[in-house]
Amino acid sequence: MATLARLQARSTSMGQQYYYRNSVVDVFRKKENDAAVKIQSWFRGCQVRAYIRHLHTVATTIQKWWRGYLGRQRYQLIVKLAYYTMKMNLYNAMAVRIQRRWRGYKIRKYCFNYYYLKEYLKAVSETNDAIRDFRIMNSCTLFRCREALEEFAEMKDREEKKADLEREEKKRDYQARKTHYLLSTKQIPGIYNSPFRKDPDPWELRLQKAKPLTHRRPKVKQTHSVSLSDWLACTSARSFPRSEILPPIDRKPCQGPFRPVAEVLEQRYRPLEPTLRVADPLDGLKEARREVQRQEWARNVNDNMFLPFSSYHKNKKYIPTLHLSSKYGSDSYGRQHFRDENPKRWICDKDFQTVLPSFDLFSKYGKLYSKAGQIV
Amino acid sequence: MSQRQVLQVFEQYQKARTQFVQTVAELATRPQNIETLQNAGVMSLLRPLLLDVVPTIQQTAVLALGRLANYNDDLAEAVVKGGILPQLVYSLVEQNRFYKKAAAFVLRAVGKHSPQLAQAIVDCGALDTLVVCLEDFDPGVREAAAWAFSYIARHNAELSQAVVDAGAVPLLVLCIQEPEIALKGIAASALSDIAKHSPELAQTVVDVGAIAHLAQMILNPDAKLKRQVLSALSQIAKHSVNMAEMVVEAEIFPVVLTCLKDKDDYVKKNASTLIREIAKHTPELSQLIVNAGGVAAVIDCIASCKGNIRLPGIMMLGYVAAHSENLAMAVIISKGVPMLSVCLSEEPEDHIKAAATWALGQIGRHTPEHARAVVVTNTLPVLLSLYMSTESSEDLQIKSKKALKNILQQCTYLPALEPLLYDAPPNILKHVVGQFSKVLPHDCKARRLFVTSGGLKKIQEIKAEPGSLLQEYINSINSCYPEEIVRYYSPGYSDTLLQRVDSYQPLTH
Numbered sequence: 001m002a003t004l005a006r007l008q009a010r011s012t013s014m015g016q017q018y019y020y021r022n023s024v025v026d027v028f029r030k031k032e033n034d035a036a037v038k039i040q041s042w043f044r045g046c047q048v049r050a051y052i053r054h055l056h057t058v059a060t061t062i063q064k065w066w067r068g069y070l071g072r073q074r075y076q077l078i079v080k081l082a083y084y085t086m087k088m089n090l091y092n093a094m095a096v097r098i099q100r101r102w103r104g105y106k107i108r109k110y111c112f113n114y115y116y117l118k119e120y121l122k123a124v125s126e127t128n129d130a131i132r133d134f135r136i137m138n139s140c141t142l143f144r145c146r147e148a149l150e151e152f153a154e155m156k157d158r159e160e161k162k163a164d165l166e167r168e169e170k171k172r173d174y175q176a177r178k179t180h181y182l183l184s185t186k187q188i189p190g191i192y193n194s195p196f197r198k199d200p201d202p203w204e205l206r207l208q209k210a211k212p213l214t215h216r217r218p219k220v221k222q223t224h225s226v227s228l229s230d231w232l233a234c235t236s237a238r239s240f241p242r243s244e245i246l247p248p249i250d251r252k253p254c255q256g257p258f259r260p261v262a263e264v265l266e267q268r269y270r271p272l273e274p275t276l277r278v279a280d281p282l283d284g285l286k287e288a289r290r291e292v293q294r295q296e297w298a299r300n301v302n303d304n305m306f307l308p309f310s311s312y313h314k315n316k317k318y319i320p321t322l323h324l325s326s327k328y329g330s331d332s333y334g335r336q337h338f339r340d341e342n343p344k345r346w347i348c349d350k351d352f353q354t355v356l357p358s359f360d361l362f363s364k365y366g367k368l369y370s371k372a373g374q375i376v
Numbered sequence: 377m378s379q380r381q382v383l384q385v386f387e388q389y390q391k392a393r394t395q396f397v398q399t400v401a402e403l404a405t406r407p408q409n410i411e412t413l414q415n416a417g418v419m420s421l422l423r424p425l426l427l428d429v430v431p432t433i434q435q436t437a438v439l440a441l442g443r444l445a446n447y448n449d450d451l452a453e454a455v456v457k458g459g460i461l462p463q464l465v466y467s468l469v470e471q472n473r474f475y476k477k478a479a480a481f482v483l484r485a486v487g488k489h490s491p492q493l494a495q496a497i498v499d500c501g502a503l504d505t506l507v508v509c510l511e512d513f514d515p516g517v518r519e520a521a522a523w524a525f526s527y528i529a530r531h532n533a534e535l536s537q538a539v540v541d542a543g544a545v546p547l548l549v550l551c552i553q554e555p556e557i558a559l560k561g562i563a564a565s566a567l568s569d570i571a572k573h574s575p576e577l578a579q580t581v582v583d584v585g586a587i588a589h590l591a592q593m594i595l596n597p598d599a600k601l602k603r604q605v606l607s608a609l610s611q612i613a614k615h616s617v618n619m620a621e622m623v624v625e626a627e628i629f630p631v632v633l634t635c636l637k638d639k640d641d642y643v644k645k646n647a648s649t650l651i652r653e654i655a656k657h658t659p660e661l662s663q664l665i666v667n668a669g670g671v672a673a674v675i676d677c678i679a680s681c682k683g684n685i686r687l688p689g690i691m692m693l694g695y696v697a698a699h700s701e702n703l704a705m706a707v708i709i710s711k712g713v714p715m716l717s718v719c720l721s722e723e724p725e726d727h728i729k730a731a732a733t734w735a736l737g738q739i740g741r742h743t744p745e746h747a748r749a750v751v752v753t754n755t756l757p758v759l760l761s762l763y764m765s766t767e768s769s770e771d772l773q774i775k776s777k778k779a780l781k782n783i784l785q786q787c788t789y790l791p792a793l794e795p796l797l798y799d800a801p802p803n804i805l806k807h808v809v810g811q812f813s814k815v816l817p818h819d820c821k822a823r824r825l826f827v828t829s830g831g832l833k834k835i836q837e838i839k840a841e842p843g844s845l846l847q848e849y850i851n852s853i854n855s856c857y858p859e860e861i862v863r864y865y866s867p868g869y870s871d872t873l874l875q876r877v878d879s880y881q882p883l884t885h
Binding site for chain 2: 117120121123124125127128129130131132294297298302303304
């Protein structure tokens, strides 16, 4: 009993103790729960973040490779393009070189001779001077013509004499060069420098000035015999095969697989046949227009365009026709209505239309099933 | 009354008639009397005297009528209306040479005033009788008939055709071969008047072989004859290339060039007209003239005369230069450009100036060398002033604008272009600036000169709409220079610099 009483006395405290011990756990339980939750949440967070980081790296890797691939593609395209443009520039530059040479050659050979033009202009100015030298006071024409011609002839004579003198001079100079050894030395006076003369012969002075000739190299003797190969070997473009001796008439045909001469010459001297594209300039139409305008500018005295005569009838009074000027007005038949006045003669009771609908004549073209009328 | 007294009355009457007619004829030589005579009704008085018995009275009456009709066209019309012409024509056939001469004079006097009067003459059948007169022995009669033909044919093509149909042309060519100078001259002028209207008429004249005879007569020393002959040849040559070639084949060059140095002004004018009509057609004909030295001769001819005489010569230079650039170069080396510039500045008349500007434009439009040759003589400011001046006629303005434009499009000689930068209106300025923009990118000395002469400054001051051609040219010029210089010369740069000075705060330590 005492224990029971003791136990009963203790039971409330036991109960309190039991409750207290359980509630203590409860106090810590919440804390610990919270702590556990916190830890878990943190850990879960780390997990998720690690996962997301992993995903990021994976995505980055994929994107990195993909971008690299795209970039390489574009780079290859750029390289291809650059290479292509470089090649085309080179071709263009080379084509320009070829075209430049060709154009210069074509113009110089076929179209325009600059030196001939210069000669022509010089000749024109000489003729002008000859004409201007006329000192005509009266109109005695033929006599003056002759005078000017005489002057011209005198000029020609003078020039000829000058040319003769120069030729003489050259010949003497050459002679002096050849005979330079006849020059006098200090010991031995030459034949032109005789001691009994006052001053030396002029030929002596010429010998002093002359330069001795060098040794002539042994020249290869040129054969003057003409063979067929000589004719064919002439490759300069415009020259006719020149030779002092014409080939003998009854020459036997030479040995060898040679083409006939006429054919070869024909091929060699074939005239230029440019295509239409080369022969015509690029802006042919524009040039033609400008040419027409230039001709009109040269030809027309008055530059104003002829105006049309539309204002010719400006002051003319309009006289209306009888139909329009009558006070009874125009007939409505033919304008407003087209049917007969007598209704008994109408063929149908609907009125004619003044505006016709479009009819589809060609809408069925080629779509019919029948082959009637089709071209075989 | 006795017979003698009766006859005396008739003699007195005849004397009175003779005296009247002779006095009237004499009075009609002076213009101031003619009004009075007309008011006094001289026509109706003279008319019956044409049918007079006495031949002298008839002839003097006809002569008086001719002089009256010569004076003005009212009187000529009165002659026509009075029905005098058929009477004249009828009497022409049978009368003596004095009458024929006087009657032809009347016909000529009537026909010269207007086409209607000439048509009236043709209608009354006068042409056939005049042709008969052309075959007469007396050179005076032939001369009068040829003169009448010339005046009739002058008006228009139908009348010329009527003259040709009457068969006058072969007879005129025969007249040309006669020794009398006056007859030759009149016949040549008649042929010239016939041939001038149309190519068919000119062909008719050529078919009769007129060209050879006319070409021979160029050598004749008489000035009036030369005038007519040269005019006839030029009227023939002007129609077509074939005619011009036929005239040239008659070997007129280089004889015609000596006519260009004649003392008489009109001979020079007609000779240069002839050369112009030949040079106009094709480049080959122009080349022929150039080869014969014609260009130098024409230039000397222009130098020696003034006014309208120069005009055909100036036009000839223009036509020659228009054909090709080689011919234009030939004109330049013959020293044509200074001459044309002198003409341009000297001449007061607008149409001669217009011709000179046109010719300069034709010379300078081909290549830069040609433009340089034209521009070196300082013609561009003159052309510009002609274009801008309000006193120039419209034709002159149009021609000078065209010439300016065409020369500027080829001009690469920059010192001559610079003055134009300052004065030119926008449409010309566009071309000037365009030429600068073409030349400056390639020439560094020119760039330096452009800056030092103030051209770059002027360029910056030009206001142009953005996107217009002028703006593009200005941009391309600006791109030839470093940016600092462009900014330095841009307007208002000194103001911006001063603003920067104002707004600058110096660093205080």
